[in-house]
Amino acid sequence: MPKISVCYSPASYSLFAETDQVVVVVDILRATSAMVTAFYHGVENIIPVATVEEARDYKARGYLAAAERDGMVLEGFEIGNSPFCYMGEDVKNKTIVITTTNGTKAINVAKNDSSSILIGSFLNLNYLAEHLNELQKNVLVLCAGWKDKFNLEDTLFAGALSEVLIHKFNFESDCDSAIAGMHLYHLAKNDLNKFLENSSHRKRLKKLELEQDIEYCLTLDICPVIPYLHHNELKKLKQCVLKPL
């Protein structure tokens, strides 16, 4: 049986790195939610870069580039990581370069070994679970966290994915962080937004008046796409069909 593990921070990734496992990178508020949204709305490629300098270089070379730090769009860029920036005609069929506080860092941490990397969010959760079940490989959920610290929203996603993989698809787990995530998701699932009311990043975004973003990012299964990393670029898997639950 394949197993599922959960890593709460990019800084701890080396403790969980294994060859031939599938790494699901998640940054619920908001990087990976924005990426999933972008592909669903027709973006062709996403190039995730770790630093603002890299994003600036790409921009100077004519790329559409997005940069977010601490919840805000950086000066010199038009877009950050609000999913609502990735729904329009202006991004359709484009390649977008993205750098964010935590999400793109997590992708870059994981890509230095031979694992396959997929992008997760509540928006594509059950599509992703179906696909992981088809692969039948060990899965690691890599939470982007907040500046290398644990955060609640990524943990809830990790718990939700663990629950589906373990209870629906018979995956195994010997990982305390997966167990904790499942307990927390069980407590939270009837109203994720309310559960997160006291969480640190939700408060941070609330100050920035991003309630609509939060509500959207906590919605289940509205984007039937699975982004994956291929030679430093994110693309979407060709087929993605959700079987009846």
Added chain:
Amino acid sequence: MPKISVCYSPASYSLFAETDQVVVVVDILRATSAMVTAFYHGVENIIPVATVEEARDYKARGYLAAAERDGMVLEGFEIGNSPFCYMGEDVKNKTIVITTTNGTKAINVAKNDSSSILIGSFLNLNYLAEHLNELQKNVLVLCAGWKDKFNLEDTLFAGALSEVLIHKFNFESDCDSAIAGMHLYHLAKNDLNKFLENSSHRKRLKKLELEQDIEYCLTLDICPVIPYLHHNELKKLKQCVLKPL
């Protein structure tokens, strides 16, 4: 208002290090539970060392020395980290040198800055909370975890201590790991042992037939002592009186 934060792994300590905060080191199964027990039963000093070599050196110089790795007593040592080894006449008034898989490592990680270090466990939880309230300083719970990974039992303790400090003594928290710990403790508190049934380290210890140790380590407030680190040695605070809850 002082605040409480929780760090799930010694490897993440630097993200939480602050001058003038009190660090509570916890390794429920079993290092810090054994240390609290030892002081309650009359041990005079404990010298926590990070490596087996250091423990061997002390032993060669005539010290009583304890060494545990992966749940087992190491060859050449008579005692490991079972609390029941620290209750007899043979340890009374003695100085004991201890090295364990996770607990002593956490102490050594934290002692490299100027924070005060206290030793926590369920056995002295409310005594500790009272003392922290008297100090009125920021508190960091440093979970020893398992080989730098998150574990459930230390997180439950962190949640229990956070709950008392926040709800009884008006401490504040902006820390997602403290919030998660409180949720998990709330789910677990009626039967900690049952809640931990699937946890990784409880399974590990069960294989070694240490059920009695686990049951003991999950008992609340039976040891009215607070060990603290002073010049690389643990000693117990002179006074420790539990006020009515």
